Amino acid sequence: MDKKSKAKLIWTVTNNGCDKLGVENIAAVITQNRLDAVRMSYSSSALPNIIKLRLEISKQLASEDVQHSEGQVPFLLSFIGRRSILSLHGAPIEVADGSEIDITFIVDFNFCASLRPVTSTTKNVEIIVSSEDQLTNIKEGSKISVSYGAVELKVLDVPKNFKSGMTLRCLVENGGMLLSGVDVHSPSMSRDLFPLLPEDERTLQTGFSSLADYVIVDGIKSENELLAIKAGILGENAPFSERHPSIPISKSIHEVEAILPPRFLLKVDSKRSLDLLPTLMKHIDGVFLSRSELGIDEHPHNLPIIQKELIARCNKLSKTVIVASELMHSMYVNANPTRAEVSDMANAAADGADALVLSHEVTEGPNASLVAQVTLETLVNSEAWFEKKWHPFEMNEIPSxxxxxxxxxxxxxxxxxxxxxxxxxxxxxxxxxxxxxxxxxxxxxxxxxxxxxxxxxxxxxxxxxxxxxxxxxxxxxxxxxxxxxxxxxxxxxxxxxxxxxxxxxxxxxxxxxxxxxxxx
Missing domain, CATH: 3.40.1380.20 (Pyruvate kinase, C-terminal domain)
Structure with a gap:
């Protein structure tokens, strides 16, 4: 077998990226570098590109005469849910500590669903949210984190009956560069999955589950909410077991072409989801750890230990564990990653993660092919050292x-x-x-x-x-x-x-x- 990294590499693709870069070109990067999986957000607008990309990957690998299943690339799909994105008029803006800035809030689900890098229609900085209810709790003193803390703002005043289209004055508490298209977070802006938005309700009623090999579920507040999502995809009384929380073992599992349910991954991206994990673990097949989002709730110095403990817990329970953060993020503009980024990736693999995720900023950036090559080289080289140090662990107690x-x-x-x-x-x-x-x-x-x-x-x-x-x-x-x-x-x-x-x-x-x- 060819030398490959044992930790898998997941390539993030957006609907906008498919339109801008071309499905054929994205598939070429994936197939030529033998990337392991694709992550996309599901929406009705993205559905044609999801189908087209899967077919194009299979087509390109077939033309290269890939005989075994290197060519069978799993797709990880997620709901759109509630999200918030920064939109600028024109070029990036640098803001300094202590300065003030006007932010206009706009509700536009389609913008959030497609991740279109459309600049704002005014000269103001805009934050686009996917649902009106995300604005109801914004008040004076609310904290706003842009790009996972790269820029931090505090709301100075809020108009009466604040709603979409209105502008807020904000104080820049932590300055930096504002870039169009980056995520925005705030404790005052809900990112809950429930109540489901109309688009997400339609998602449950379509062929979503047949396209998804894994479903990434986030914004869950309780065990009942997770079970409701599973019931929407698997059916009300779908059988499951400790071994297989999502895949009922029946005769159809022996049929080559039988359409089976996806597996469920819980996105751990907040202190709430981290605290819920022990209760939800029996219902899921694995964990998707978003360190950049979790780092907004948790102090950054806690994240390395949280990562190690979470990976160890998943390994003990035979659950899939995926690590995502701003891996190789500097390669959006630079040809080489920073030493910290290389170390971060190598350590995540050494901790025992099944797979690592690269964000759309780098996978759809100008250095995408180079990002894939450098990342794979980093994993292969770090694993070679790790395997030399690997020794048989002793299982003092055999659970089963x-x-x-x-x-x-x-x-x-x-x-x-x-x-x-x-x-x-x-x-x-x-x-x-x-x-x-x-x-x-x-x-x-x-x-x-x-x-x-x-x-x-x-x-x-x-x-x-x-x-x-x-x-x-x-x-x-x-x-x-x-x-x-x-x-x-x-x-x-x-x-x-x-x-x-x-x-x-x-x-x-x-x-x-x-x-x-x-x-x-």
Missing amino acids: DDDAVTYGAIRIAQQANVKAIVCFTEGGYTAMKLSSMRTPTEIIAITCNKKIMRQMNLLRSVTAVVLESRSQVERILSEIKEILVKSFNFKKGEKFVFVSLTASSVSERNSNLFTVQEID
Whole structure:
């Protein structure tokens, strides 16, 4: 197998970026750099570009004759929800500490949904919000954070019956550069998902779930709100289990083309969502940690420890964990990242994150292709050092048979010096278990359904591939060896550890095994 980073890289794409840069060009960056996943916000206006981008990625990879599932790129989609964006008339503006500035507030859902870099129609600085209710709590003394604290403002006065189109006078408490299109946050401006905006209600009623491999859910205030979103996508009485909070294991999971539900990721972007996490963990498949947004609620010096603890918790529970912040953000204007940015990315990967997210500012900036190359080089080089220091962890208590099997397989893989760990997995649980133990050994996940395959491609160290038959374990092993030789360049005599937590010749379910195999 080609040398790739074990932590996956997620490329953020906006609807505006698709229109401005062209879907074909965005797909070319993704395919040529073998990027692992795409993140987009879902809206009715973005739907055609989401479909077009998925088809274009598959088309370009097919033309390059990618034989295994490197070409199957998972899509992470999110609701638009309530958001706030800065809009300027003309060039960026630098504001100094202690100065005053006029801000006009405008309600325009379509602006927020498309992330269009449209400049304001007046000479004022504008903050565009997606819903009128985001303005009801703004008062004298309200704090406004622009671009995650790059500029901080305090509202000096508020007109009576304040509403869209009105202007506020603000004091600049922390000066800096104002850029059009950046996010704006304030404790006085709601970013709750509920009550759902009309566009988000339509999202639940469309083919959203068939397009999304993962759904990123944010703005959740309670367990009931999360369950309501899941019910809207999965159905009121959809079965789920501790292993599979979102993917019911049924006969359809063995059908290659069957349309299955997406997996759910909770966005941790505030102290409230962080405090809710222990309650919600059993309902979700993973966590999307937005450090830049969380840093508005939490003191920055707390973030490194929060990140480490959250990643460790997710690994222990076999949950997917994704880290997002302003990674490589300076490469929006510079050809080289800062030392701090490189260190930040390397540390997130070393902490055990499944994947890292690059924001649309850099993925759609002038240095996008260079960003992809530098980021991947950073991950590969840092992981090479980390793997030299990796040593078998000791599991003092084996929580379950599943943990015992996966732990044993990893230990045997090290001792037998195998080329890879290969697992057969119906719903992806076996791959999640293996990946969560952060072995330096490559993991190849064999599954029967294409959507499960794409979902597994987001996991650290995992490359997934579809097995288009459902056989007894002896026949599965024979077919897997053929796949390893054809698609992963295995040679005669090379060894792999085969793991299954659900399939054996004795029983289809509730059985497990691992064994060392050799290519004949």
